[in-house]
Amino acid sequence: KGKEKIYWVCSNCGYTAGQWWGVCRSCSVAGTMKEFHESKTNDTDSKVNGFLVLEDGVGSWLPQQDGEMLPLRLAEVNRGLNHLHWRIPLSGSFGNEVSRVIGGGLVPGSLTLVGGDPGVGKSTLLLQIAAMISEEGNDGEASPVVYVSGEESIEQIGNRADRLGIESDIYLYSSNDIEDILKKVRHLSPQALVVDSIQTVYLKGIMGSPGGIIQVKECTSALLRFAKTTNIPVLLIGHVNKSGDIAGPRVLEHIVDVVLYMEGEKYSSHRMLRAVKNRFGSTDELGIFEMSHSGLQAVSNASEMFLSEQQLDSEILAGLAVAVIMDGSRTFLIEIQALCLSGSTGSRQVNGIPASRADMIISVLIKQAGLRLRENAVFLNVVSGLTLTETAGDLAVAAAICSSFLELPIPNDIAFIGEIGLGGELRMVPRMEKRIHTVAKLGYRMCIVPKAAGKALGTESLEKMEVVGCRNLKDVINTVF
Numbered sequence: 001k002g003k004e005k006i007y008w009v010c011s012n013c014g015y016t017a018g019q020w021w022g023v024c025r026s027c028s029v030a031g032t033m034k035e036f037h038e039s040k041t042n043d044t045d046s047k048v049n050g051f052l053v054l055e056d057g058v059g060s061w062l063p064q065q066d067g068e069m070l071p072l073r074l075a076e077v078n079r080g081l082n083h084l085h086w087r088i089p090l091s092g093s094f095g096n097e098v099s100r101v102i103g104g105g106l107v108p109g110s111l112t113l114v115g116g117d118p119g120v121g122k123s124t125l126l127l128q129i130a131a132m133i134s135e136e137g138n139d140g141e142a143s144p145v146v147y148v149s150g151e152e153s154i155e156q157i158g159n160r161a162d163r164l165g166i167e168s169d170i171y172l173y174s175s176n177d178i179e180d181i182l183k184k185v186r187h188l189s190p191q192a193l194v195v196d197s198i199q200t201v202y203l204k205g206i207m208g209s210p211g212g213i214i215q216v217k218e219c220t221s222a223l224l225r226f227a228k229t230t231n232i233p234v235l236l237i238g239h240v241n242k243s244g245d246i247a248g249p250r251v252l253e254h255i256v257d258v259v260l261y262m263e264g265e266k267y268s269s270h271r272m273l274r275a276v277k278n279r280f281g282s283t284d285e286l287g288i289f290e291m292s293h294s295g296l297q298a299v300s301n302a303s304e305m306f307l308s309e310q311q312l313d314s315e316i317l318a319g320l321a322v323a324v325i326m327d328g329s330r331t332f333l334i335e336i337q338a339l340c341l342s343g344s345t346g347s348r349q350v351n352g353i354p355a356s357r358a359d360m361i362i363s364v365l366i367k368q369a370g371l372r373l374r375e376n377a378v379f380l381n382v383v384s385g386l387t388l389t390e391t392a393g394d395l396a397v398a399a400a401i402c403s404s405f406l407e408l409p410i411p412n413d414i415a416f417i418g419e420i421g422l423g424g425e426l427r428m429v430p431r432m433e434k435r436i437h438t439v440a441k442l443g444y445r446m447c448i449v450p451k452a453a454g455k456a457l458g459t460e461s462l463e464k465m466e467v468v469g470c471r472n473l474k475d476v477i478n479t480v481f
């Protein structure tokens with residue numbers, strides 16, 4: 001009794017072991033195993049699936065006792081359980097944007113983790129979601145949603161709700177004790193539960209302070225069991241620490257059903273919501289919001305949101321080119337900026353484009369298009385803080401560099417789509433047709449594409465846009481400049 005138990009937990013994946021390993025045996029990352037001490041205060045404590053299980057009396061959301069459940073026939077499980085396919089709808093432009101990311105409405109009994117840097121807008125997002133669910137109602141019946149905060153007082157949440165113009169039937173509660181929270185919430189049988197945040201709650205009888213790895217894991221497991229046994233969907237906020245702090249949500253990703261990350265640039269009001277794990281849908285849709293004085297709003301002109309002011313103005317600078325990228329099922333126009341500085345050593349500074357890709361494009365421009373970039377410093381930047389992960393942006397990168405090098409601006413009604421090969425040839429990219437149509441819809445005059453793209457185009461009208469197929473970089477330079 002009172003003996004201290006030592007174990008090691010991987011800060012990357014949460015793998016727990018009784019001994020230290022140089023390389024995590026689960027995720028194979030080196031140097032991530034951290035030591036934890038846990039004093040055994042109770043003989044009845046035991047471990048199930050690596051998690052601490054307490055004595056009786058903590059609540060029914062703790063694991064079922066042996067023998068309580070029997071294996072069920074598939075037919076019996078499915079009978080009368082059509083609610084499994086039913087989702088709590090989220091409507092309106094804001095609701096649609098959230099639904100897009102989670103793959104439909106909220107799934108009953110699911111546990112969703114919403115991560116993001118402090119201040120990015122997680123509490124705002126979830127308060128708005130809570131308000132929407134309670135407004136939607138449950139067949140006209142009163143249908144509360146409970147918002148529990150361990151960070152703010154109910155007055156503070158009330159103030160925020162007031163600012164957001166929320167008037168729906170939400171219950172606010174401020175507590176840090178998971179057992180207390182779940183008891184009271186269960187009593188209300190709400191449509192959904194929001195817990196803000198995992199770092200501020202604790203489970204009595206478990207060692208460690210709130211926010212520590214053990215508490216974070218145990219509290220999340222308790223919330224998961226609560227969600228599964230009551231069918232109440234639980235939305236959980238977690239502050240992420242980019243360095244992958246041991247108590248950060250990385251560890252929780254394995255426990256929860258859905259992991260959403262909210263991101264935003266410091267000086268921009270745009271917020272992006274992305275699913276990185278989703279047991280009920282895909283993970284490649286992106287939700288885009290704008291943080292306004294009255295909360296988050298869905299962005300209506302999403303395709304153009306990554307263009308800078310200059311690009312939308314008439315005055316154009318040299319070194320700018322518009323790329324057309326896909327994220328999930330959506331098409332975005334983003335602006336690539338290049339600056340070539342002659343007379344300096346060939347240093348390269350790249351922001352938003354993988355350095356190796358940028359190097360390749362610059363080398364191809366030197367070798368295949370004859371640009372004397374070797375004596376130039378080249379700076380590249382993607383406006384908006386996005387990272388250009390698609391090769392479809394190669395051509396715009398090359399065009400921006402050419403424009404800066406030649407000091408000839410590219411008219412701002414031209415867009416570029418295409419991958420560049422080592423021979424300077426333009427190559428096809430996926431979903432060419434969809435990209436071209438987006439560009440046409442936005443009123444562009446010209447779209448430069450690989451020669452082969454002509455075949456991908458249907459017979460539909462492209463407004464007044466000219467689609468110019470080019471074989472290689474030399475063709476492009478002759479067409480544009």
Ligand code: TYD
Binds near residue numbers: 122123124293
């Ligand atoms: P918050 O939701 O508290 O962030 P998190 O929970 O992720 O820490 O939002 C923080 C920022 O959002 C804060 O700086 C103020 C801003 N904000 C608005 O701009 N408009 C609003 O209507 C609200 C509620 C917040």
Ligand code: MG
Binds near residue numbers: 123124151196
């Ligand atoms: Mg908050």
